[in-house]
Amino acid sequence: MSQTKVWLDDIQFITVDAADIQRPFTLTVKSPTTSYTAAYQQMVNGGSWLYFIDIEVDVSRDLTVEINDISYPVYLRGVVRSDAFDKAFRADDLEYGAIPSDSATLFRVWSPVASSINVKIDGARYAMKKLDRGVYEFTLHKNAHGASYVYEATIYGEVEQIVDPYAKAVTTNSLAAVVYDSTQVRSHxxxxxxxxxxxxLQNSVIYELHVRDATIHPDSGVTHKGKYLGLTERHTNTSDGYSTGLSYIKELGVTHVQLLPLNDFGRVDDLAPDDMYNWGYDPLFFLTPEGSYSTDPTDPFNRIIELKEMIAAFHQEQLSIxxxxxxxxxxxMEESPFEQLVPGYYFRYDHEGQVSNGTGVGNDFASEKRMGRAFILHAIDYWLSHYQVDGFRFDLMGATDIETMQQIISRCEQEPEPVMLLGEGWELATALPYEEKTTSYQSEKVPGLRFFNDVFRDTLKGNTFDFYEYGYVNGKGRYIERMEQLFKGSSDESLAFPPFVSHVTQTINYVEVHDNHTLWDRIDSANRNEDLLDKQEMQKLATAITILSQGVPFIHAGQEFFRTKGGDGNSYISGDEVNALDxxxxxxxxxxxxxxxxLLEVRKKYDVFRMHTKAEINQRFHPLQTPAPVFGFTLLASKQDFVVYVNPTKRRYQIQLPATGDWSVLASNKRKETNIxxxxxxxxxxxxxxxxxSRL
Known part of the structure; x- marks a missing residue:
């Protein structure tokens, strides 16, 4: 009989798992205020009984069922994915985690399915008080800064030890949360x-960088290689005397540095980081910095201080993060504190009851759930307020619902400086209605959001997933019919080739990111019969078009010096030998x-290369007559005319400029003369x- 369990799997369906008791035809389901009659429907899963309740159950009440004069608790299982559950237990107006004050520390956690929860603080166990809406609280009457803690929750009759998903500090390798009082941990x-x-934000140029990759190379000239502190060191050089690290990035002329995940992630042992490598897309704790990047991961606050010092170093160089x-x-998923605290709630399921896997990594976080959305918004707020970051790049953003993204935009608009928001707006097969996904096709619903422009990328170098398809720069001008749309910011509905986004302020122009092959590895292999120097010029053309097109340009670290990963097209755990910035x-x-x-100096100096509206672009941008597949255009500023010409072939072409006169050469990868x-x-x-x- 001890194996018998009763589950509420939907608002009107009860499932009974019973090993060896006689099946009743009806059940009486009781709550503190009412009772329900459940009629037997059928046997399911080879031994469980399914019962139907003719009215909807109040899921906010503790339910019991009597079977053969024995009372059993009704556990909330499949019903956690219902709207009724979301409404009944919505508690997104509260702060969660360990909340210290001068003389007390409040511990608060949300788990409507738990029958009891204890909090273990430095090994001492304390019972938490169950409040309404699935909230549990305990107040320790002292500031517990530095104390480790875990939750001990009884869920479905089993005891689980769970690390707080709202942890702002953790022990080595995230075995426990740590109480963090920010007033006691300072970085001058x-x-x-x-x-x-x-x-x-249209003035921005983004440079994508991995903390470890940036300085781990033997010739980086950096002392704290592979660490947060490595990117605080200034005036570092190669053995040949060339700048590296932070100083190099500053000299390059970018405005924003986009760092691969900084929060705590899996696979890498904090105490032996050299034994394993990870980009960081295996998230564990979203509010806590990654320990393997710190110089002392055994100190839970060291990583916080060093991350802050890295951010401060970038800010002092006027570089946004x-x-x-x-x-x-x-x-x-099964080991995540989200799943442990409320099994089945925080993740999407398809119509057949299977875990949705549109992300391709085994689970899809249910951002549309009220408490899932609340956590994301809290994380955004925390990174903005506590770490003073300047923007967010949303991985696989197409799996996040639009309402959540709209609320993120609203929160970021409260900041004194504009916050850069960009993401991968791919259409993913996640269990979310098409119209709710944050994809580039719905960019008009999120005007404050920028999208990675994969059409731009594939036009220049060929389809990313077809290694031997060629694009404009490495295919002798293929796709020239798309070039006007690309140069104009991929938002012009009047052109034959369709736009990618609704507004020019929504396109992130790029040809290379951390994912897939580097541009050099692709060109070097796909164009293997071409001369080495020609292949280098192809790559420079691609980067030049990225910088000179309307929109925000995005450069992968090392792209400017032909970064190679030795042909590795998915180097997320491939190690320093492959990933280190050489x-x-x-x-x-x-x-x-x-x-x-x-090119970056030209873009910075002349605002006609970074216009804000389609109307202004249509007024100032004019394509020029050129011999195909050369593409050229002029930009008309108030007192100056600009021309840009791109030749993706091994031929030389005679070009007629739009007007005679004295033309000053601003940039060229081929010529030395400064005037024509x-x-x-x-x-x-x-x-x-x-x-x-100049125009007289």
Missing amino acids: AFDTSTRPKVRH IVDVVFNHVFI WERRSRFEKDIAFIRS VGEFFELDQYECFVAKK
Whole structure:
């Protein structure tokens, strides 16, 4: 009889798992205020009984069932995925976790399915008080800063030890949460730094970087290799004397550094980080910094201080920080505190009752659930207020519902400086209605959000998932019919090739990110019969088009010096030998980097390269007559004319400029002369040419 369990799997369905008792035809389901009659329907799963209740049950009440004069609790199981459960137990107006004050520490956790919860603080067990809406609380009458704690929850008759999902600090390898009083953990550098001033986000240039990759290379010249502190070191150099690390990034001319996940993630042992590598897309605790990047992971506050010092160092260099957040899944669902506290609630299920896997990693976080959304919004608020970050990149954003993203946008609009929000708006096969997914097809619903433009990417280099398909820069001008749309910001409905987003302020233009092959590895292999120098020029063309197109350009770290991962197209756990940013290449390709710097300087200096509206672009942007597949256009500023020409072939072309005069060459990967006088010039093979002329 002890094996008998009764489950509420829907608002009107009871399932009885009974090993060896006689099946009754009806059940009486009791709550403190009423009773319900449940009629037998059928046997399911080879031994369980399904009963139907003719009216909807009040899920907020404790339910029991009597079977053969024995009373059994009714556990909330499948019903946790119902709207009724979400409404009955909504408690998103409260703060959760360990909340210290001068003389007390409040512990608060949410688990409507738990029959009791204890909190173990430094090994001492305390019973938590059950309140309404599934909330449990306990107040320790002292400031418990530094104390470790876990929850001990009785759920479905079984006792689970659970680490607080709202933990803001954890012990080594996340075995327990730690009470964190931020007033007792200070960083002078962080406390005295301020966010960079941002006039308009359209002025941004994003540089994607992994904390460990950035400095782990033997020739990085950095002392704290692979650590948060490695990116605080200034004036570091290669053995040849070329700048590295933070100073190099500052010199390059970008405005925002997007860091792969900084929060606590799986696979890497905090105490032996050299034994394993991870990009960070296996999230464990979302409010806690990753321990393997700290110099002392045994101190739960060391990682907090060092992360803050890294952020402060970037801010002091007027570089904004974007953090990569992974709200679409967790590392291992069954081991996640979300699943342990409320089994079945925080994750999506399809119509057949199977865990949704649109993310491809085994689970999809249910952002549309009230308490799931509340957690995400709390995380956004915490990283903004506590770590003073300047933006968020949303991994697999298409798996997050639009309402959640809209609320994130609203929260970020409260900040004194504009917050950069961007994400992967892919259409994913997650168990969420199409119209609720945050995809690029629905960009008009989220005007404050930018989308990674995969059409831009694949137009320039070929389909990412078809290694031997060619694009504009490595396929002799293939897709030239798309180039006007790309250069104009991928939002013009009047062109034959359709737009990617609703507004020019929503496109993130890129050809390379941490995912898939680096651009160099792709071109080097796909164009294997081409000359080495020609392949390098193809890559420079792709980066140049990225920078010169309307929208926000995005550069993967090392792209500017032909980063290679040895052909590895999925290096998420491939180690430092593959992933380390090779600073020797930075030394070798300084001239190529200088070309990228010159383009970034042009974009920064002349606002006609970073316009804010389609109307302004249509007024100032005009394509030019050129021999195919050369593409050229002019930009009309108030007192100056600009021209851009791109030649994706090994031929030279005679080009007629839109007007005769004295044209100043602003950037070129081929020519040294600084002026062209007259109306004609020869465009070199694989050349990107940018020039301006004053208008009298």
